[in-house]
Amino acid sequence: MTVNGMTEDRVLELIEAYGAEPMSWPEDERDAARALLDAHPDAFVDALAVARALDEAMALEDLPEPSAQLSEAILAAAPTPPPARASLIRGLSSLLFPQGVRWPAGAALASLLMGLVGGYAYASTGIGYDQADSAYYAAFGLDVGADWGDLE
C-alpha cells in the first residue's frame, strides 16, 4: 500500500513517533501521509486511537507556573540603550568644565568688546581697501603701479 511514495509502515512510524495529529508530523511527509490515511483509513484506525489517547493524556500535564518576578528579573538584566549623542556631549563638557560652562553674559560682553577694539584699530591704521588690494596683487607679481588705463 503506497500513495505518493508514502508507505503504510512509514505512516505507522509517524504515528508512533509524533502522535495522532498530522500537524505534528514532519512537514515534508505530511501531505503524502495524509493522502495514504485518507485512501486507507481502516489500516490506521487502531494506531491512531492509541496515539490519540496518549496525546490527550499528555495534554493533561499540569506544571507549576513560574513566579511573577521571573520576567522582571530577566528584563532587569537586559541590555540598556546606548547613550544618546546629546548626553555624550554633555558628558564631555562636564569633564572639561567641571564647574560648568557659563556662556551667557560674560562671553557675550567679551565678544562685543573684542569687536569694538578690533574695528577701532583697523580704522586708525589708515590701511584702506586700496592698499590691501595692492598688497594682494603684488603678491602675485602684478605691477601695482601700472596705469590700468593703458590696458584699455
Add this chain to the structure above:
Amino acid sequence: MSGIGESDQIARAAGGDRAAQAALVNRNMPIVYRVAYRMLQDRAEAEDVTQETFLRAWKQLPDWQPRAKFSTWACTVALNLCRDRSRKKKPVLMDELPERVDTALRPEEALASQQGIEGIAEKIAALPERQREALTLCALEGMSNIEAAAAMDVGVRALESLLARARRSLRASLRAQLEGDER
C-alpha cells in the same frame, strides 16, 4: 510587536528597546521555563536555568545570526544547562535502560485512563533524559522535528527513535496505572 519579524525584534532588543525585549521574553520565557522544569522537576532550579538562558541571550544578541529560531536556540541552551545540573546532582539515567513492555492502551481504555490519570507530569519526568527532551520539545512544545533535532544535537532519525521509545514507555506506565487502579 506582532507584525515585526523575529530578526527585527532581536535587533531592537539588542539595541535596548524595552518593548522588543519584553516581547521576546513574553514569547519565549514560558517555553524555556517549561522545558527546564520538565528536565529538573524543581521550580526554583527551572527558574534559575530560565534566567541564565536569557542572560546568555542578552550577551549573544548583538552578534545574533538568524540561523535558528530564538526559541530553538534558547531551548538548546536551557537543555545544556539542565544536563549540567542533572550531572552534578545524580548519576545519569541511561537511555539504554530496558524499556517497559508496551501493552498499548486500547482505544476503549482511553477515556477511562484519562479520567484516572494521576501525575502525567511525574510519568514524563520518570522517562530517561534524552527521551524526555525529545518528548518535551516535539510533543509538548510543538517544535518541528528539525528544530527539536537541532536543539538536541541529534539527527532526525535518532529523534524519532527517542520519541517512539518515550511514547511506548509512557503508554506502558499509564497501562500499569490503569491495571493497578482496577485491582
